[in-house]
Amino acid sequence: MTNEIFKSLSEILPQITGFIYPNEIEIHWGMLIVVYPYITGVVAGAFILASLVKVFNVKEVQPLYRLSLLTALSYLLVAPLPLLSHLGHPERSYEMFLTPQPSSAMAMFGFVYAWYLMAVLLLEIWFVYRTDLIAWAESESGPMKWIHKVLSLFSKDRSEGALAFDHKALKTITIVGIPSAFLLHGYVGFIFGSIKANPWWSSVLIPIVFLFSAIVSGVALVILLYMVITPLTGGKINMKCVDKAVDFLFYAVIVDFSLELVDFIHRVYQSEEEIKILSEMVMNKLFMSLVIIQVLLGMILPLGIISVTKIFKRRFSLNEDLRKMLYFISVLLIQFGIFATRWNVVIGGQMFSKSFRGLTTYKMEIGGIEGLLYALVLLVLPIVILTVLLKILPPWKEMKGEGNGKELTGEAPLGGMHAPEA
Amino acid sequence: MDGRRKFLRNALAFLVSGSALGGVLKILPSSALAKEASRTGKWYGFGVSVDKCIGCTRCVEACKTENDVPKEPFYFRTWVERYIIRKDGEVIVKAVETKPEGVPESASDREVLRSFFVPKLCNQCADPPCVQVCPVGATFQTKDGVVLVNEKTCIGCRYCIQACPYGARYLHPETRTADKCTFCYHRVSQGLLPACVEVCPTQARIFGDLNSGASVMARFRRMNKIHVLKPALNTEPKVYYAGLDGEVR
Numbered sequence A: 001m002t003n004e005i006f007k008s009l010s011e012i013l014p015q016i017t018g019f020i021y022p023n024e025i026e027i028h029w030g031m032l033i034v035v036y037p038y039i040t041g042v043v044a045g046a047f048i049l050a051s052l053v054k055v056f057n058v059k060e061v062q063p064l065y066r067l068s069l070l071t072a073l074s075y076l077l078v079a080p081l082p083l084l085s086h087l088g089h090p091e092r093s094y095e096m097f098l099t100p101q102p103s104s105a106m107a108m109f110g111f112v113y114a115w116y117l118m119a120v121l122l123l124e125i126w127f128v129y130r131t132d133l134i135a136w137a138e139s140e141s142g143p144m145k146w147i148h149k150v151l152s153l154f155s156k157d158r159s160e161g162a163l164a165f166d167h168k169a170l171k172t173i174t175i176v177g178i179p180s181a182f183l184l185h186g187y188v189g190f191i192f193g194s195i196k197a198n199p200w201w202s203s204v205l206i207p208i209v210f211l212f213s214a215i216v217s218g219v220a221l222v223i224l225l226y227m228v229i230t231p232l233t234g235g236k237i238n239m240k241c242v243d244k245a246v247d248f249l250f251y252a253v254i255v256d257f258s259l260e261l262v263d264f265i266h267r268v269y270q271s272e273e274e275i276k277i278l279s280e281m282v283m284n285k286l287f288m289s290l291v292i293i294q295v296l297l298g299m300i301l302p303l304g305i306i307s308v309t310k311i312f313k314r315r316f317s318l319n320e321d322l323r324k325m326l327y328f329i330s331v332l333l334i335q336f337g338i339f340a341t342r343w344n345v346v347i348g349g350q351m352f353s354k355s356f357r358g359l360t361t362y363k364m365e366i367g368g369i370e371g372l373l374y375a376l377v378l379l380v381l382p383i384v385i386l387t388v389l390l391k392i393l394p395p396w397k398e399m400k401g402e403g404n405g406k407e408l409t410g411e412a413p414l415g416g417m418h419a420p421e422a
Numbered sequence B: 001m002d003g004r005r006k007f008l009r010n011a012l013a014f015l016v017s018g019s020a021l022g023g024v025l026k027i028l029p030s031s032a033l034a035k036e037a038s039r040t041g042k043w044y045g046f047g048v049s050v051d052k053c054i055g056c057t058r059c060v061e062a063c064k065t066e067n068d069v070p071k072e073p074f075y076f077r078t079w080v081e082r083y084i085i086r087k088d089g090e091v092i093v094k095a096v097e098t099k100p101e102g103v104p105e106s107a108s109d110r111e112v113l114r115s116f117f118v119p120k121l122c123n124q125c126a127d128p129p130c131v132q133v134c135p136v137g138a139t140f141q142t143k144d145g146v147v148l149v150n151e152k153t154c155i156g157c158r159y160c161i162q163a164c165p166y167g168a169r170y171l172h173p174e175t176r177t178a179d180k181c182t183f184c185y186h187r188v189s190q191g192l193l194p195a196c197v198e199v200c201p202t203q204a205r206i207f208g209d210l211n212s213g214a215s216v217m218a219r220f221r222r223m224n225k226i227h228v229l230k231p232a233l234n235t236e237p238k239v240y241y242a243g244l245d246g247e248v249r
Ligand code: SF4
Pocket: B121, B122, B123, B124, B125, B128, B129, B130, B131, B147, B163, B164, B165, B166, B167, B168, B169, B180, B235
C-alpha cells in the first residue's frame, strides 16, 4: 500500500514546476471530493426546481415535481459515500457525531445532512405520496401492496381534513426546505470558502457561486432525466413544461456566469500576491477544464443555443423536435460544465503551492478508491437508486399530465385524488 | 400572499440564525484558544537565525529518525529551503534534499545577488487554523502552546492539511492520519531540546519558553529583528525568524 503511494508520488516529481513545499506534492482531495459537491449540488438544485411548483406556483413545471423530489433523494442518499470513502479512517467517522468540534465547518456535515434528509426530503416525499400510497396499497396485491402499506406508515386517513393537512404540511416543508437546500450547498461552499490559507478557495462569493451552480446542475439534470425517461415509458414530452424549465435554467446559468465573472474580474483587478501563480495555473493546468469545458462548452455555448432557440421559437415557431434536440444538447453540456466547475475548484485549489512559487499536478488513477472507476460508480449509483424509486413511487401520472396550468387529476384506477396543488 | 409572507418570515429567521451561527464560529476558536491566557506558565516558541544556517540538513535527518517520519521525499516535519536571488530579480527556490549532492551549485555564478537557507517547520501557531477546522478535535493545542495530532482519533479527512498555510502537514502513509512537527513534545516535556535544535551545528535553531525572561529564547528575541511567516493570515506563528528575507513565503 505505502509502496504504491510512494511510486505514484515519484511519478509526479518530474512534472512539478517551480518550487512547492515538499509536503505539497500529494494532492489530498482527489476525485471523490470532486464528486461530492457535484452530488450535493444536484440535490439542492433538484429541490429548488420542485419548490418552483410548490412555492412560486409555476404550474407549467408540475410534471417535473415528483421526478425532481425523487432525483434529489437518490442523489442525497449517495452524498455521504464519497466523503466516507476518502477518509484515512472511515471506521472512525462516527466521532464526527459524538465529539464534533464546533468551530469546524466539516463537523456540521452530519447534522446538515440529517436535517435535510429527515426533516425536508423524506417528509416532503411522504406527504406528496401519502394518499397515493394508501390507494396503491388498497388496489394491489403481493409484495408491492406491503411495500406501499409500510411506506404509508399504515396511515389510512383520506378524509377532506387529512388532505387539507397534507397540503398545509407540504407548503410548510417546502418553505423550510428552500433555506435548507441553500444551507446544504452553501455549506459545502463554506467548507472551501473559509480556508484562508488557500486564495483559490477563500472568497465570500464561493458559497453563493456554489448555490447557483447547484441550481443550474439540478435543474439541468432533472430536465435531462425527464427527456430521457418520458419516451422510455411511452409518454410524450410536454414541451410547455420543458420550455418553462429551460427558461428558468437559462436565468440560473446567467446568474451563475455573472457571479463567476465578478469573482474573476475582482481577482484580476485586485491582483494580489497569488495572481501570478493562479494565472499560470489557469493557463497551463486548468486551461482545458476551466476555459474550454467549464466556460465555453458548459456556459457560453448552452446559453447561446438556448437564446437562439428562444428567439426562433417566437419568430418562426421553431420545430418541436429540433427544439427538443437543442435543449437536450444544452442540458448535457451544462452537466459536463458543472462537473468541470467542481473539478476546477477542488483540484485547482491544490495544484498551486501555498508558497505561490510552483505547481504540482494531479495524476488520475483508474482503479482504487480514489480512482476514476469508483467515481463513475458513485455517479451512476444515484441513477440506479432513482430507477428503483421510480418503480416503488411511480410519478408517471404527474409526468404525463398536461401541465398547461389547469389542475391535474390523477388516474382514476389509482385512487383518483388530486395531485397536491401549490 | 399568505404563503409569500410566511416564506419571507422564514427566510429572515434563517438569515438571522445563519449569521448568528457564523458569528459563533468566528468567535469560538479565538476565545477558546486565547493567546493571552497562556502568558502564565510555559508557552513554547522557536527561533531560527537564517544567516547561521548552512543547509547541511542534519536537522531534517535527525527529525526523520527521531519521529519515524517516512524517509521518502514527500513527508517532512521540517525541511530546509535554499533561495538564490539573481541580479535580474529572478528567485530560485529549492528544497534541500537530505543528501549533500542535492545542494545546487551556485556560489561561482556571477549573476547571483544573494543566497541563503531557510529552515521550515510547523509554526505552532498561537491561533492555528488547523485546529479550527478539524471536525473531531483530533488536532488540538496544548496548554504550553504546542499543536498536536491525536492519531487515535484522527479520521484522516485532511482538512487540516488544506487549512495550514505553511505546508507543514502531511498524511502519514502508514497510520493514515495527519502528522506534523510536535516541537519533539516527548523530549521537551522531559526537559530535553527538540532533536533538530540538538543537532544543528551552527545553532541556527533555538528553542525555549517564550514566557521565561532569561533564556536563549528571550535573548534571541531581544537581540534580533524578528519576522514571522505570512503574518497577514493572523495565525500568530511562534517560530520566529531573525534576518528573514522578504522573498521567503
Ligand atoms: S503551521 Fe500549520 S500545522 Fe502548524 S500550527 Fe500553524 S496551521 Fe497548524
